[in-house]
Amino acid sequence: xxxxxxxxxxxxxxxxxxxxxxxxxxxxxxxxxxxxxxxxxxxxxxxxxxxxxxxxxxxxxxxxxxxxxxxxxxxxxxxxxxxxxxxxxxxxxxxxxxxxxxxxxxxxxxxxxxxxxxxxxxxxxxxxxxxxxxxxxxxxxxxxxxxxxxxxxxxxxxxxxxxxxxxxxxxxxxxxxxxxxxxxxxxxxxxxxxxxxxxxxxxxxxxxxxxxxxxxxxxxxxxxxxxxxxxxxxxxxxxxxxxxxxxxxxxxxxxxxxxxxxxxxxxxxxxxx
Ligand code: ZN
Numbered sequence: 001x002x003x004x005x006x007x008x009x010x011x012x013x014x015x016x017x018x019x020x021x022x023x024x025x026x027x028x029x030x031x032x033x034x035x036x037x038x039x040x041x042x043x044x045x046x047x048x049x050x051x052x053x054x055x056x057x058x059x060x061x062x063x064x065x066x067x068x069x070x071x072x073x074x075x076x077x078x079x080x081x082x083x084x085x086x087x088x089x090x091x092x093x094x095x096x097x098x099x100x101x102x103x104x105x106x107x108x109x110x111x112x113x114x115x116x117x118x119x120x121x122x123x124x125x126x127x128x129x130x131x132x133x134x135x136x137x138x139x140x141x142x143x144x145x146x147x148x149x150x151x152x153x154x155x156x157x158x159x160x161x162x163x164x165x166x167x168x169x170x171x172x173x174x175x176x177x178x179x180x181x182x183x184x185x186x187x188x189x190x191x192x193x194x195x196x197x198x199x200x201x202x203x204x205x206x207x208x209x210x211x212x213x214x215x216x217x218x219x220x221x222x223x224x225x226x227x228x229x230x231x232x233x234x235x236x237x238x239x240x241x242x243x244x245x246x247x248x249x250x251x252x253x254x255x256x257x258x259x260x261x262x263x264x265x266x267x268x269x270x271x272x273x
């Protein structure tokens with residue numbers, strides 16, 4: 001379980017304190033926290049508690065959502081990302097995942113430009129706080145309102161345009177990119193450029209009955225998770241494999257039983273002890 005990390009949203013019914021206690025007891029090495037977990041909490045204390053439980057806080061989810069139809073809306077997005085950088089710093093993680101956003105009705109090219117501008121506006125703060133930013137390309141079914149960045153190639157283009165390789169990189173989530181005919185070569189390119197910052201795993205169910213909240217546990221679907229993870233490792237990545245599953249079906253289960261299923265399915269694929 002050395003490289004296993006779980007996103008707190010995977011066990012959405014649990015509080016952050018429950019996630020820390022349960023994951024730690026299960027021997028899981030990493031945790032990625034979602035910002036909703038931190039509402040009303042002493043963020044530094046949550047960070048301390050996690051480290052005392054023997055876990056690394058792999059990242060904070062999520063920043064992004066830069067595009068908007070109005071300048072006011074775009075500024076709001078930038079301000080929220082500044083807040084996320086502060087929160088990551090207080091929490092003691094050095095990575096924020098960016099779900100970049102899109103404004104429905106606005107051309108995707110314009111949204112991508114606003115995403116690049118928005119990231120550029122917060123790079124200095126991120127650098128000063130020692131927090132890296134990872135652009136997560138999202139499956140094209142979300143291009144209307146969640147992300148105009150839909151492939152590793154597009155994410156790499158933004159990284160190329162902005163420079164700052166030590167701060168700006170990419171989160172590869174198998175759910176969003178498994179279908180991409182350029183996947184293998186783009187993973188290799190991302191690694192070579194030193195910007196492969198994170199790997200998220202789950203599975204694609206057939207049929208998918210909800211565009212957002214019907215993701216599968218690893219092994220329940222058609223994504224070649226092990227193969228993609230091997231490509232990611234071959235590109236020089238040795239970080240955590242982060243289980244991130246949005247699922248109404250799995251959230252309705254007993255979460256302790258579900259955590260056991262996550263460990264079993266992870267072990268089945270990666271045969272770690
Ligand atoms: Zn993800």
